[in-house]
Amino acid sequence: MTTAVDSWCYVFGVVPAGARLSPPGTGLSQRLRLVESGELAAVVSSPPTDRSLGRAADLIEHDRVLADLVAGGTPVLPMRFGAVLSDDHAVVEELLAVHEQEFREALDAVRDRVQYTVKARYIEDVVLREVLADNPQIEQLRRSGYADEDATLERRLGLGELIVRALEERRPADTDTLLDELGDPGEVSFRELAAPDEVLDAAFLIERRDASAFERRVAAVARKHEARLQIRLVGPSPAYDFVGSG
Amino acid sequence: MTSAIQQRGGGGGYLGRPAPSGLADVVEMILDKGLVIDAYVRVSLVGIELLTIDARIVIASVDTYLRFAEATNRLDLYEHGGKDLPDLMEGMAEGGARGKTKGALGGAKEKVSELIGGSDDDEDEQPRRRPRERARQSSSRSSSGSTRRRPRRSEDEE
Numbered sequence: 001m002t003t004a005v006d007s008w009c010y011v012f013g014v015v016p017a018g019a020r021l022s023p024p025g026t027g028l029s030q031r032l033r034l035v036e037s038g039e040l041a042a043v044v045s046s047p048p049t050d051r052s053l054g055r056a057a058d059l060i061e062h063d064r065v066l067a068d069l070v071a072g073g074t075p076v077l078p079m080r081f082g083a084v085l086s087d088d089h090a091v092v093e094e095l096l097a098v099h100e101q102e103f104r105e106a107l108d109a110v111r112d113r114v115q116y117t118v119k120a121r122y123i124e125d126v127v128l129r130e131v132l133a134d135n136p137q138i139e140q141l142r143r144s145g146y147a148d149e150d151a152t153l154e155r156r157l158g159l160g161e162l163i164v165r166a167l168e169e170r171r172p173a174d175t176d177t178l179l180d181e182l183g184d185p186g187e188v189s190f191r192e193l194a195a196p197d198e199v200l201d202a203a204f205l206i207e208r209r210d211a212s213a214f215e216r217r218v219a220a221v222a223r224k225h226e227a228r229l230q231i232r233l234v235g236p237s238p239a240y241d242f243v244g245s246g
Numbered sequence: 247m248t249s250a251i252q253q254r255g256g257g258g259g260y261l262g263r264p265a266p267s268g269l270a271d272v273v274e275m276i277l278d279k280g281l282v283i284d285a286y287v288r289v290s291l292v293g294i295e296l297l298t299i300d301a302r303i304v305i306a307s308v309d310t311y312l313r314f315a316e317a318t319n320r321l322d323l324y325e326h327g328g329k330d331l332p333d334l335m336e337g338m339a340e341g342g343a344r345g346k347t348k349g350a351l352g353g354a355k356e357k358v359s360e361l362i363g364g365s366d367d368d369e370d371e372q373p374r375r376r377p378r379e380r381a382r383q384s385s386s387r388s389s390s391g392s393t394r395r396r397p398r399r400s401e402d403e404e
Contacts, residue, residue: 013280013281014281059272059277060269062276063272063275063276077281078276078279078281079280079281080276080278080279080281080282081280083281106281117271117275119271124317125321128318128321129321138318142318142319147315147316147319148319149316149319153312156311156315156316157308157311157312158311159311159314160310160311160312160315163311163314164310191278196314232271234271234272234275237275238280240275240276241275243279243281244281
């Protein structure tokens, strides 16, 4: 897995040839440049090779470079963090040339569009009170001391499991409500919900001209549900969720 | 009180977005999403493996169950006025028992920001190279105990 190299080409993403880059930084984006091949270009840099990539500053810089391009109106295919090729020649031969058709179509698909991610999760105390009110069995166990710190592990686990099940039963209706209220603003990509309290985690590909309307819509939905849901909007960002990753 | 919407960027792009509230979201995206092609070579990406794996962790069911049970116990305390909230929080932080510094509904994604906050200090640590597939299934997080006891740096803090 580990290879000793003198230099490498870190790839941020793919853009149309001639795109205007943001100023290079000192870390990950050192020697930031375009490597062009026909109508396509890769945004690459040559960060120092004497350390591993993946520190916080590297992650932030990866996003900054791509976000600046998007903010400037450039269509961008963002790479997942960690794409490295050996040199500029390899960028052309192994990346751009072999995927030319695919990348051109993908750039067309994200042109004049930005990604927004909407995340909703329950407010803990509120939803737990709902669960207790709706599930007499759980409330009874709680009153019987199953939640106490000195209750047996088995009892606490049993109670917790019932609560998680109750949350999972409750979630689909709330997810549907949010999606209904968000309307049909554009292409949607759903992410897997990782925790029982998550209600929605979805990326929307929005036309730039509709962006502020979408932001207002999300804000209105968030206000409507603020007593029991925390809703966050991330974006506008590069279309990370819409570039066909595995 | 948290605002209902926290958004990165103010008007045009992300510059000046508030950190760290947006950071976990960004990291989640660039590690989990984005274009992947088979041509590229991963070269000595020690830190990446660590972050990627932990970002994928879904809270283990056992751990989750216990935390929910604890959360309902806290509800009980509020209701009976046994302690007021600041006292309670302080006691939890000092107690240091597993999971108590986080709300029961804390998620794996918040952990990303914790890792990031400490990642610059962790360069000397040996990377934990667990197979990605196992992390995807993620039914166990017993080996990640140390990081999650750090103070939360999440948007849910207030």
